[in-house]
Amino acid sequence: DNGKCNINVKTGKIRLFILERKSLVANLEGYVGFANLPNQVYRKSVKRGFEFTLMVVGESGLGKSTLINSLFLTDLYSKDYPGPSQRIKKTVQVEQSKVLIKEGGVQLTLTIVDTPGFGDAVDNSNCWQPVINYIDSKFEDFLNAESRVNRRQMPDNRVHCCLYFIAPSGHGLKPLDIEFMKRLHDKVNVIPLIAKADTLTPEECQLFKKQIMKEIQEHKIKIYEFPDTEDDEDSKLIRKIKEKMPLAVVGSNVVIEVNGRKVRGRQYPWGVAEVENGEHCDFTVLRNMLIRTHMQDLKDVTNNVHYENYRSKKLAAVTCNGVDATKNKGQLTKSPLAQMEEERREHVMKMKKMETEMEQVFEMKVKEKKQKLKDSEAELERRHEQMKKNLEAQYKELEEKRHQFEEEKANWETQQRILEQQKLDASKTMEKNKKKGKIF
Amino acid sequence: MSEIVPPEVRPKPVVPAKPSHVAPHSSGPFVPSPQGTGGEGRGSALLGYIGIDTIIEQMRKKTMKTGFDFNIMVVGQSGLGKSTLVNTLFKSQVSRRTTSWSRDEKIPKTVEIKSVSHVIEEGGVKMKLTVVDTPGFGDQINNENCWEPISKYINEQYEKFLKEEVNIARKKRIPDTRVHCCLYFISPTGHSLRQLDIEFMKHLSRVVNIIPVIAKSDTLTLDEKTEFKQRVRKELEACGIECYPQKEFDEDMEDKSDNDKIREAMPFAVVGSDKEYQVNGKRVLGRKTAWGVVEVENPNHCEFSLLRDFMIRSHLQDLKEVTHNIHYETYRAKRLNDNGASGGNRKNTD
Numbered sequence: 075d076n077g078k079c080n081i082n083v084k085t086g087k088i089r090l091f092i093l094e095r096k097s098l099v100a101n102l103e104g105y106v107g108f109a110n111l112p113n114q115v116y117r118k119s120v121k122r123g124f125e126f127t128l129m130v131v132g133e134s135g136l137g138k139s140t141l142i143n144s145l146f147l148t149d150l151y152s153k154d155y156p157g158p159s160q161r162i163k164k165t166v167q168v169e170q171s172k173v174l175i176k177e178g179g180v181q182l183t184l185t186i187v188d189t190p191g192f193g194d195a196v197d198n199s200n201c202w203q204p205v206i207n208y209i210d211s212k213f214e215d216f217l218n219a220e221s222r223v224n225r226r227q228m229p230d231n232r233v234h235c236c237l238y239f240i241a242p243s244g245h246g247l248k249p250l251d252i253e254f255m256k257r258l259h260d261k262v263n264v265i266p267l268i269a270k271a272d273t274l275t276p277e278e279c280q281l282f283k284k285q286i287m288k289e290i291q292e293h294k295i296k297i298y299e300f301p302d303t304e305d306d307e308d309s310k311l312i313r314k315i316k317e318k319m320p321l322a323v324v325g326s327n328v329v330i331e332v333n334g335r336k337v338r339g340r341q342y343p344w345g346v347a348e349v350e351n352g353e354h355c356d357f358t359v360l361r362n363m364l365i366r367t368h369m370q371d372l373k374d375v376t377n378n379v380h381y382e383n384y385r386s387k388k389l390a391a392v393t394c395n396g397v398d399a400t401k402n403k404g405q406l407t408k409s410p411l412a413q414m415e416e417e418r419r420e421h422v423m424k425m426k427k428m429e430t431e432m433e434q435v436f437e438m439k440v441k442e443k444k445q446k447l448k449d450s451e452a453e454l455e456r457r458h459e460q461m462k463k464n465l466e467a468q469y470k471e472l473e474e475k476r477h478q479f480e481e482e483k484a485n486w487e488t489q490q491r492i493l494e495q496q497k498l499d500a501s502k503t504m505e506k507n508k509k510k511g512k513i514f
Numbered sequence: 515m516s517e518i519v520p521p522e523v524r525p526k527p528v529v530p531a532k533p534s535h536v537a538p539h540s541s542g543p544f545v546p547s548p549q550g551t552g553g554e555g556r557g558s559a560l561l562g563y564i565g566i567d568t569i570i571e572q573m574r575k576k577t578m579k580t581g582f583d584f585n586i587m588v589v590g591q592s593g594l595g596k597s598t599l600v601n602t603l604f605k606s607q608v609s610r611r612t613t614s615w616s617r618d619e620k621i622p623k624t625v626e627i628k629s630v631s632h633v634i635e636e637g638g639v640k641m642k643l644t645v646v647d648t649p650g651f652g653d654q655i656n657n658e659n660c661w662e663p664i665s666k667y668i669n670e671q672y673e674k675f676l677k678e679e680v681n682i683a684r685k686k687r688i689p690d691t692r693v694h695c696c697l698y699f700i701s702p703t704g705h706s707l708r709q710l711d712i713e714f715m716k717h718l719s720r721v722v723n724i725i726p727v728i729a730k731s732d733t734l735t736l737d738e739k740t741e742f743k744q745r746v747r748k749e750l751e752a753c754g755i756e757c758y759p760q761k762e763f764d765e766d767m768e769d770k771s772d773n774d775k776i777r778e779a780m781p782f783a784v785v786g787s788d789k790e791y792q793v794n795g796k797r798v799l800g801r802k803t804a805w806g807v808v809e810v811e812n813p814n815h816c817e818f819s820l821l822r823d824f825m826i827r828s829h830l831q832d833l834k835e836v837t838h839n840i841h842y843e844t845y846r847a848k849r850l851n852d853n854g855a856s857g858g859n860r861k862n863t864d
Contacts, residue, residue, distance in 0.1 A: 242593075341736075344808050344815055
């Protein structure tokens with residue numbers, strides 16, 4: 075048939091165009107009623123409610139919380155529930171806060187993910203890691219939920235959009251900005267914003283925007299692209315928005331009176347910077363784009379592009395574990411049970427290996443210890459011998475000395491006796507002499 | 515002394531009729547001797563006009579001939595308006611503006627020190643102004659120790675001066691390249707000081723006179739400004755950081771009250787601009803936005819005029835004095851002690 079099959083690579087949808095078949099373009103002869111289909115879809119979605127997760131990243135003091143409050147016209151961070159900016163963090167945290175807002179019967183579960191502490195430390199290497207981990211964990215949750223048997227409740231907590239706040243230096247992107255966006259542009263829709271845009275005069279703002287876009291192109295960062303529509307009006311709007319990227323925003327929830335009108339803005343001594351005035355800043359553009367026109371598209375891109383990227387990477391990694399990659403190219407759908415069995419087996423093998431290794435190590439250590447003990451025993455023996463020898467030598471010496479001493483003593487005694495004898499003899503002879511003398 | 519240090523220009527009470535009001539002037543040798551020679555009561559009563567007070571005039575003439583040196587260093591992340599502010603302060607294109615950065619010059623990977631000198635003249639007084647810029651400070655992802663090149667530079671200048679001083683054959687006028695004042699630019703987040711700011715000031719407040727300023731303060735409304743300033747002051751106090759003017763160097767009550775007023779207003783919230791616009795028939799320096807013109811010299815809009823008066827019109831000489839008498843002497847004492855050299859023959863401070 076004169077059919078044309080159009081496969082849209084991005085969304086995987088297949089469109090069939092049937093050209094010119096004479097009687098297939100049926101003229102309805104009455105009201106059938108399938109024009110009501112969009113309404114049915116609408117009513118169903120309204121009942122279900124919508125979910126949207128928005129992440130804000132930027133250094134502290136760039137007005138992230140104020141902008142969120144202004145965007146959704148609620149005080150997400152109010153005085154008695156101070157936002158993360160009021161608390162000084164030492165490491166990058168990822169915090170989420172949920173709020174349920176209703177408008178015109180439609181309810182939206184809005185999740186705001188904040189990253190206090192980003193870029194605030196002296197050393198900011200890897201401050202993007204917690205953010206990446208968070209996004210990946212949400213993808214993983216969704217993947218697991220999808221793979222479950224009972225899929226009735228699938229909460230979509232994936233991050234649909236990331237607003238990155240650039241400090242209004244007027245020069246260009248900082249190395250931190252470039253690093254962060256490079257690492258996150260294929261995981262989430264990145265929309266760069268110029269924060270606190272009331273610092274810049276209109277000319278400076280233009281220059282700055284041009285500079286940023288140039289750098290983004292230089293580093294091949296893929297920021298969120300607006301989808302092309304066939305509608306003329308829409309495409310004009312989209313072109314206008316594209317020219318204004320990155321959007322320069324000012325946030326405020328304070329209502330001030332200007333010329334009789336009540337506007338939201340910031341009061342300076344030299345004037346009032348109106349938040350919703352298109353000539354003052356691009357806040358209205360951001361709000362319209364984010365909420366009124368492109369919210370669904372952001373969710374679609376997240377689902378079809380970023381999530382699919384993540385999924386294919388994850389599953390490819392899992393199946394390539396230990397198996398030749400070329401063999402399994404086509405088998406991306408390995409049953410998770412088999413996968414788990416394999417993993418378990420691997421795990422058990424690993425454990426066994428570890429066990430044998432440990433035993434070996436243990437044996438070795440025991441041997442070493444024994445050797446050491448033997449050595450020390452021998453050493454002790456030797457010393458003991460030596461000491462004994464020393465002792466004996468000393469004993470011998472002492473004996474000798476004693477002998478000598480005894481000899482001397484004996485000598486001395488004999489000498490004494492001789493002396494005494496002599497004395498006696500002498501005295502005897504003297505007496506004899508005396509006697510002799512007396513007699514004479 | 516290599517520099518002529520003229521005493522502060524204040525009308526001095528010459529012949530005290532009521533002797534108790536004579537303010538003892540600590541920097542000059544004019545302490546009235548209690549035992550006045552032939553004078554009635556305290557204070558020396560002059561019996562005629564001698565002409566001692568013309569010394570002020572003589573010093574002025576000398577200074578005009580020799581001129582001043584003034585070295586100012588600007589530190590802060592890129593894009594905070596440092597060069598613009600210096601140009602506005604000295605009302606001339608002293609500093610090369612970085613908006614005319616060609617794209618080939620990327621943000622430097624390490625902190626560089628660039629110094630540019632100009633001689634500007636006003637009312638017959640010549641001033642050699644040197645602006646030391648520090649591109650690359652705080653711009654990297656990892657900013658550990660980014661204050662080290664700056665600290666090294668400051669110490670190198672002290673070292674140069676010390677070497678010249680210690681020379682046997684000294685030059686008549688030692689060229690003074692020491693940094694007299696360091697303007698530290700705080701980013702106007704509205705919350706508090708960043709970790710990097712505190713680290714920098716901790717390391718350098720004992721080495722050089724630091725004057726913190728809040729850059730691009732046209733981001734903040736009046737309430738936010740006062741809150742932010744209070745918070746910054748509290749944090750500085752909590753960390754024990756003493757910025758210029760330091761409390762310990764207040765010499766007398768007058769000084770103290772003046773400086774207290776300044777300290778209450780610090781850090782100054784400034785806006786810089788070198789473009790002129792018409793406002794109410796006058797040409798003023800300012801920034802034109804879609805909702806009004808920020809006038810740089812209007813004290814209701816920003817504190818630029820306060821900063822300028824403080825830095826240039828009243829405390830310029832004091833900045834130099836504190837640098838010479840205190841920071842430089844501390845460095846010198848440390849160096850000579852470390853060397854164990856016979857620096858004892860120059861124990862008396864000037």
